[in-house]
Amino acid sequence: MTDFLLAVAQQGLGAKVLRQLGLPSPVKLKRGEGAYSAKPLANQTIGLIIAPEQSTQLTPVIQQLGGQSLIRGDQVRDGLLLNGIIVDANGCHSVEALRSLFEQLQAALPRLRKHGRILVLTASSSVQQAAAAAAFNQGFVGLTKSLAKEVGKRGVTVNLLKVDPGCQHRLYAPVAFFLGHYSSYITGQSLHISCGIPAPAQLPATAVLSGKAAVVTGAAGGIGAETAKRLASEGAHVICLDTAGQTEKLNALAADIGGTAIVADITQPEAAIALTDWCKSNKRQLDVIVHNAGITRDKTLARMSEKQWDAVLAVNLQAILELDAALLDHDLIAAEARVVCLSSISGIAGNYGQTNYAFTKAALIGYVKAQAVKLGSRGVTVNAVAPGFIETDMTASLPVLVREAGRRLNALSQGGKPGDVAEAIQFLVSPGASGISGQTLRVCGGSLLGA
Numbered sequence: 038m039t040d041f042l043l044a045v046a047q048q049g050l051g052a053k054v055l056r057q058l059g060l061p062s063p064v065k066l067k068r069g070e071g072a073y074s075a076k077p078l079a080n081q082t083i084g085l086i087i088a089p090e091q092s093t094q095l096t097p098v099i100q101q102l103g104g105q106s107l108i109r110g111d112q113v114r115d116g117l118l119l120n121g122i123i124v125d126a127n128g129c130h131s132v133e134a135l136r137s138l139f140e141q142l143q144a145a146l147p148r149l150r151k152h153g154r155i156l157v158l159t160a161s162s163s164v165q166q167a168a169a170a171a172a173f174n175q176g177f178v179g180l181t182k183s184l185a186k187e188v189g190k191r192g193v194t195v196n197l198l199k200v201d202p203g204c205q206h207r208l209y210a211p212v213a214f215f216l217g218h219y220s221s222y223i224t225g226q227s228l229h230i231s232c233g234i235p236a237p238a239q240l241p242a243t244a245v246l247s248g249k250a251a252v253v254t255g256a257a258g259g260i261g262a263e264t265a266k267r268l269a270s271e272g273a274h275v276i277c278l279d280t281a282g283q284t285e286k287l288n289a290l291a292a293d294i295g296g297t298a299i300v301a302d303i304t305q306p307e308a309a310i311a312l313t314d315w316c317k318s319n320k321r322q323l324d325v326i327v328h329n330a331g332i333t334r335d336k337t338l339a340r341m342s343e344k345q346w347d348a349v350l351a352v353n354l355q356a357i358l359e360l361d362a363a364l365l366d367h368d369l370i371a372a373e374a375r376v377v378c379l380s381s382i383s384g385i386a387g388n389y390g391q392t393n394y395a396f397t398k399a400a401l402i403g404y405v406k407a408q409a410v411k412l413g414s415r416g417v418t419v420n421a422v423a424p425g426f427i428e429t430d431m432t433a434s435l436p437v438l439v440r441e442a443g444r445r446l447n448a449l450s451q452g453g454k455p456g457d458v459a460e461a462i463q464f465l466v467s468p469g470a471s472g473i474s475g476q477t478l479r480v481c482g483g484s485l486l487g488a
């Protein structure tokens with residue numbers, strides 16, 4: 038469905054009129070296209086900001102990704118523009134050190150290009166550390182979220198990585214993702230990078246899913262179809278699974294991406310049986326599992342029928358628990374596999390008329406935390422993605438005012454595209470994301486809901 042405001046804002050006069058009317062004037066986001074490159078930061082200049090008397094381990098990371106780094110924002114030469122800014126806030130545990138970061142960041146900001154990226158890194162917080170250090174580390178969460186709201190109108194994103202000691206070698210893929218344009222609709226978010234899960238012996242630079250078998254449920258349309266295409270573009274063989282009503286679209290998609298179509302309802306045993314049969318006849322385990330299929334049956338709790346309640350619980354939660362249990366029972370989840378569940382910001386913020394839906398989407402956040410611990414010793418990561426307002430059939434059916442509110446109440450003043458969610462899933466299932474498990478990544482443009 039066309040976003041009228043976004044279209045008008047791209048015309049010079051239109052943008053001016055929108056501003057005069059006090060309406061948001063969203064910028065058309067620059068998005069990454071196609072498969073990952075071996076040098077994702079080639080030709081990019083990254084300002085690297087660190088606290089005085091601190092050293093940084095980020096320079097080799099940026100160089101290996103093909104970028105050029107400049108230490109200290111205040112040394113940026115006149116006329117030079119930055120593609121990204123990294124604030125390495127490790128060791129920034131005093132107001133004096135923070136003041137220096139503030140000054141450098143303020144000097145570097147005017148040099149940041151439209152659609153630029155800001156990535157903040159801190160040590161991860163724990164109750165064991167000095168209270169002052171914990172306070173400063175947590176302070177950067179507030180700074181990240183606030184700055185994201187200030188710079189979103191230029192298409193700039195701001196995100197934060199909390200890095201465990203000794204885990205810098207897990208930073209290549211996350212730094213590439215958050216400094217690149219595959220993360221255009223993710224802003225104001227934090228992820229924790231740890232080394233608790235064994236890392237893959239080899240990290241391919243391109244075709245990162247080459248030789249992997251993936252399954253995407255609900256693959257016939259929307260986010261699922263984009264995810265299936267994206268995983269295939271990185272070399273995965275993708276099993277596209279959806280219900281009988283979607284057979285035509287499903288077959289066309291599977292043929293298009295060289296994958297396999299499985300027509301099955303995930304609430305029925307047929308889905309696990311079909312996947313088990315595929316694995317047995319192909320002598321394979323599954324390397325990537327994307328639990329994408331989901332439905333809404335909105336009504337206030339007072340007016341909700343048992344049928345509406347049951348349908349949402351069955352598809353969005355029970356089917357996922359049972360499918361994973363069946364795959365584990367048959368030993369069909371490969372070592373170093375990646376599992377991603379589709380949550381929602383409704384599961385974080387709650388939403389009127391969605392007690393059933395929000396229950397399931399919040400439940401998945403709890404599920405991935407526990408499942409990550411259970412499967413971590415085998416190198417398997419389990420995460421959730423929580424989309425905000427994404428332009429799909431699901432949101433096209435919303436009343437017009439609800440739809441407009443969903444689109445505008447975020448730092449980027451627009452809805453996301455199914456491809457934005459697919460990119461986040463692709464990142465989380467890539468071998469380089471081994472430092473991320475048990476977490477929920479919001480793809481919401483910095484939505485005010487549940488912020």
Ligand code: NAD
Pocket residue numbers: 254255256257258259260261278279280283301302303304328329330331332352379380381382423424425426427428429430431432455
């Ligand atoms: P969609 O309605 O466009 O697609 C969902 C797909 O799931 C459909 O192809 C449908 O046939 C399939 N499906 C439904 N029940 C199934 C079953 N029992 N067995 C197999 N397949 C089944 O939805 P979407 O907008 O692409 O959403 C995908 C996921 O993202 C869902 O889990 C949804 O809750 C979540 N999500 C979407 C948004 C958004 O704004 N679109 C926001 C937050 C979360």
